[in-house]
C-alpha cells in the first residue's frame with residue numbers, strides 16, 4: 001500500500017509551535033515597516049484568530065494588513081521572515097506518536113510525503129521534528145497548495161484501492177485524493193480541527209495512532 005502524508009499539522013505540530021512564533025515575527029516586522037500597533041498582544045491574538053480561519057498563514061497576514069490599513073506590498077517585504085530558518089535551539093514536536101507510527105507503517109508499506117510550501121523550510125521543519133527523511137520513498141514539495149500533480153506522479157505502480165492520503169486540510173490534502181479514487185483520512189489537528197468534515201471523507205482521526213485500525 002502507498003500511504004501519503006501531509007507534514008504540517010499532520011506529522012508535526014505546526015499550529016502549536018511554528019505558526020505562533022512566525023506570526024509574532026511578522027507582527028514585529030510590520031511594526032518596523034510602520035504599521036501602527038497600539039497593543040501588541042491584542043494585535044497578535046487578532047492575527048492568530050485570522051490564521052485559524054484561513055487556509056494559509058499568508059492569507060491571514062494579507063488580511064491583517066488590509067484590516068489595519070497597511071500597505072499591501074508589506075506582505076512581500078515580510079514574507080521571507082516567515083520561511084527563513086528557525087533558531088538553532090527551536091525544536092518542533094511531532095503530533096503524538098508520529099515517529100512510532102511512521103516507523104511501524106514503513107515496515108510493510110510505502111510511505112510518501114507531499115507537503116506544500118517553501119522546500120528548504122519544509123525540510124528544516126522535518127529535521128527539527130526529528131523525523132527521518134529516509135522513512136519516505138518520496139518527498140514532494142509543491143510550492144503552491146495544489147497537490148494533485150504530485151499525487152499523480154507518486155501512484156503509478158499502485159491501484160486506487162491501495163493508496164491512502166492522511167492530512168489536515170480537506171480541500172488541499174484530501175479532495176484531490178478523493179477525486180483520484182483513493183482512501184482519505186482526515187487528521188483533525190490545527191486548521192483541520194476548525195473545518196467541517198465532508199461526507200465523502202473515509203476516516204476522521206484525532207491522532208496518528210488511530211491509523212493502526214485503518215491500515216493493516
Ligand SMILES: [Mg+2]
Pocket residue numbers: 006007008009010167168169
Ligand atoms: Mg497540513
